[in-house]
Amino acid sequence: MSNTYTCREARLEIGGDPHTLGPALSEHLATCAACTRFRSETLALDARLRSAMELPLAGFRKPVQSAPPARRFALAASVLLGILVGGGFWLLKPTPALAGDVLAHVKHESASWDAHEVLTPSELAGVLKTAGVQFDSSMPIVYAMACPFRGRRVPHLVVQTADGPVTVMLLAHEKVSGRQEFSEGAYRGILLPAGEGSVAVLARDGKIPEAVAAKMLSDVRW
Amino acid sequence: MNPRPRGTTVSSAFARLLETLRPDLVRFAFWLARDRAVAEDVVQETLIRAWKSRDELKDSAAARPWLLTIVRREHARLYERKRLPTVDVDQVEALGDPALASDGDAGLEDLRRAILQLPDEYREPLVLQVLGGLSTAEIAVELKLTQPAVLTRLFRARNRLRTIYGLDPAEDAE
Numbered sequence: 001m002s003n004t005y006t007c008r009e010a011r012l013e014i015g016g017d018p019h020t021l022g023p024a025l026s027e028h029l030a031t032c033a034a035c036t037r038f039r040s041e042t043l044a045l046d047a048r049l050r051s052a053m054e055l056p057l058a059g060f061r062k063p064v065q066s067a068p069p070a071r072r073f074a075l076a077a078s079v080l081l082g083i084l085v086g087g088g089f090w091l092l093k094p095t096p097a098l099a100g101d102v103l104a105h106v107k108h109e110s111a112s113w114d115a116h117e118v119l120t121p122s123e124l125a126g127v128l129k130t131a132g133v134q135f136d137s138s139m140p141i142v143y144a145m146a147c148p149f150r151g152r153r154v155p156h157l158v159v160q161t162a163d164g165p166v167t168v169m170l171l172a173h174e175k176v177s178g179r180q181e182f183s184e185g186a187y188r189g190i191l192l193p194a195g196e197g198s199v200a201v202l203a204r205d206g207k208i209p210e211a212v213a214a215k216m217l218s219d220v221r222w
Numbered sequence: 223m224n225p226r227p228r229g230t231t232v233s234s235a236f237a238r239l240l241e242t243l244r245p246d247l248v249r250f251a252f253w254l255a256r257d258r259a260v261a262e263d264v265v266q267e268t269l270i271r272a273w274k275s276r277d278e279l280k281d282s283a284a285a286r287p288w289l290l291t292i293v294r295r296e297h298a299r300l301y302e303r304k305r306l307p308t309v310d311v312d313q314v315e316a317l318g319d320p321a322l323a324s325d326g327d328a329g330l331e332d333l334r335r336a337i338l339q340l341p342d343e344y345r346e347p348l349v350l351q352v353l354g355g356l357s358t359a360e361i362a363v364e365l366k367l368t369q370p371a372v373l374t375r376l377f378r379a380r381n382r383l384r385t386i387y388g389l390d391p392a393e394d395a396e
Contacts, residue, residue, distance in 0.1 A: 011392045011393070012377050016372070017351070017357075017358050017376065018380075020357075020358075038392065044387075045380060045389065046352060049333065050353070052330050053249060053253060053334075053337065053352055054249065054353070055321045056321055057248055057249070111242045112242065117235070126282070127283045145242070145282075145283070146286075147355065148286075148353070148355020149355075153355055
């Protein structure tokens with residue numbers, strides 16, 4: 001254990017942001033089992049916090065009252081959004097599994113499946129830069145968002161293919177030991193190891209998007 | 223999704239962006255206000271303001287923090303405009319809100335109640351980090367605090383919740 005970095009400092013840093021490991025904290029954790037356990041506990045707590053904060057939104061909307069003319073267009077937009085978003089599908093059961101979290105996130109942003117316009121390279125670059133990921137692909141990406149996922153920002157992409165839209169999440173900090181297939185209802189996905197991280201690829205048409213997964217795997221750099 | 227450089231397409235892309243992020247705005251407003259009706263008012267005002275100011279958002283990757291900032295401002299403005307009373311922790315109406323219930327997971331419900339009972343100075347940065355995905359540096363800017371101050375508040379927030387989760391609290395200089 002380092003003499004200059006105490007357990008108290010380590011726990012303050014972990015308690016402040018359990019997902020980020022600075023050099024001093026990493027060095028400390030390498031020799032301190034108690035702080036390593038503290039971090040594991042805090043990460044588990046954070047997964048529960050995330051589930052707790054993702055409240056079911058059914059019943060949250062209220063009817064929009066009459067409004068001044070200047071606001072009508074904007075209010076109409078918000079009403080439309082409310083209708084589109086709808087209620088009742090927000091209660092996500094907590095699961096420690098990475099695949100479960102991917103599925104939950106994709107359902108959470110279900111509107112992403114409806115995107116059709118191909119993004120320009122500069123638009124995609126903005127999202128990748130925010131998430132700290134490099135990615136070269138000629139595939140038509142129609143949706144890109146740097147989403148909060150397990151305490152980090154990760155690129156959430158949707159690729160348009162001949163078989164329909166395919167979701168890709170580039171998980172630079174989520175290591176998996178090998179290929180893992182997962183499914184729920186019509187969703188079929190795979191998690192693939194990619195260097196120190198992984199790539200999640202998910203489709204809704206009942207087929208595992210192998211070709212997209214292979215292409216993504218060859219294109220991503222952490 | 224990133225805004226497109228064309229009139230109606232820009233509007234539809236922006237509407238879709240709001241549509242995608244709205245659920246988290248409602249949740250954030252709820253955790254901030256601890257009141258369902260206030261949260262709905264805040265999000266409605268936020269969407270109106272965001273729509274009017276959509277040209278200011280140059281990079282859609284920054285949409286989430288940008289919208290969360292608007293939610294915070296609208297929340298503060300609502301209290302100022304309507305002169306809403308500040309709510310005592312023991313009288314938080316949201317403690318009885320059905321949204322806190324969970325299907326057979328009593329621990330999750332307890333955790334939700336515990337989050338609601340955190341003081342504002344701990345609850346707000348925690349929700350910004352866990353739900354909003356903001357980094358401690360971004361939270362520091364948002365709350366006009368130093369980064370060490372943010373880390374301390376987040377540490378204390380989690381420390382209070384550890385006991386609800388069945389863990390021993392860490393030593394604190396509180």
